[in-house]
Amino acid sequence: MKVYLDGAILNEGEALIPAGDRGVLFGDGIFETVRAYDGKPFRMDRHLDRLSAGCRELRLTGVPSDEVIAAAVAELYRLNVVSGDAYVRITLTGGIFDGNRTLQRPGPPHVYIVVKPFEGYPQEWYERGMRVVVSGIRRSEGSPLSRIKSNNYLANLMAKQEARDRGGDDAVLLNSSGYLTEGTSSNLFLVWRGKVATPGVECGLLPGVTREAVLELCEEYGIACETGLLALDELLQADEAFFTVSTGEIVPIAEVEGTSIGFKCPGPITVRLADAYKQLVKKELAF
């Protein structure tokens, strides 16, 4: 597999960075994952907008232009994938460490891009719905990092492991006040009496590009939708629930901590939004 590192296309095994990089020492960095449909990344502009916003907050400068990133993604797609869907990950690290333990960095970031054939979630997750546990790990809504897709991603891995240990497919995380936030790499939606709801950014979550698209689709299709504080009980008593994730699109949730969500999974509004999302992708990417 070929990868992009700092302007060069390299064999994966040749893409090396110093072990003393700030990205290694502190997880100082940021990333985006994007799904490319038949070689066309969906809403790459939104992903790069979010990347830029995160870089501003982390004071990461020296980020390549959108054009450079798009060209690298296109080249890697040609080399590694050729046809079909692709998984794209754009990663920036903080670069060289000079002993300064602030956000003042002496050098430019490393930019690392991977594009590989897309491997979707298990088909059964779409058919029967995901089995979800509630993680014991709490998100800090009082930390700006809860709203940045930084390389400080270990809590997400731990929560996913916790789900696996307990026989689940994935986990949802609560914030420190006990309100719902998100999945380990996805946003959470629920449906109650025909109304769609998702936790607000103030709850301590990363607002996804797919989440945004679903909010748009609700408006377009005249489905009532709100963002705000949502309690775990509201999820447990919901008629439907689903995750949104750029790679996996809309993934129904069948049960939470052993409690079945609604009467049927996937529920009718989940199916309708999943179909609408696929239409949106087709329309925007013109295929």
Next chain:
Amino acid sequence: MKVYLDGAILNEGEALIPAGDRGVLFGDGIFETVRAYDGKPFRMDRHLDRLSAGCRELRLTGVPSDEVIAAAVAELYRLNVVSGDAYVRITLTGGIFDGNRTLQRPGPPHVYIVVKPFEGYPQEWYERGMRVVVSGIRRSEGSPLSRIKSNNYLANLMAKQEARDRGGDDAVLLNSSGYLTEGTSSNLFLVWRGKVATPGVECGLLPGVTREAVLELCEEYGIACETGLLALDELLQADEAFFTVSTGEIVPIAEVEGTSIGFKCPGPITVRLADAYKQLVKKELAF
């Protein structure tokens, strides 16, 4: 400078790891920083105990033995420092990434060790005390990561940057319930009416090796000491306050958010404990 990477002593510029390492992508890893006095690391056993405990929680396996780490540190000291004190950082990363976003890792960790001449804090911090701000970033006491010295360290860098932006030397962080936790790379103590207090681990903090030594010293010297919940007001109204940190030992705090702490900085108990700590180091390292 020479460094240790995965069993080899290399020039710093040759110590490279894949950009696609889990340590880069997710900050999946753990570290310890230790001060070596004239080549002798102080309480390395405690640091390695903490490292092992963290590895168990993160399910990081393949960690070198304490003997291997000690030998690497001794060799790097000989090569890079020769005489005088040294700063030691032992870093482990999660190793190769196979797409599994849990704690199940397909390969061994990378082990990276740096030993370099010790550069202490500015002398004025010991003389006049540190000027501290209260960070807007909240620690999640409900996350196990608050108690592990993981490479997910970006919030600490952000809080330190925040302190610098506001004219401070460092920051203290509150937890999501508003209680005191720690500094950006140190533990926090306060003194009130001759009694010493420090936030308990349950507040969401990394219990330092120096913190532990100070608690021992309080017992030895008959100074009343307790750990538990401490409010910001208790810090602001304290007679004395100080940070503990392996590299910097005991560092007095002069003011918090512009409020002077006590009448004199450093205060008498801070001075007494700082002296006692130096004696302890001398005694244990026999010099």
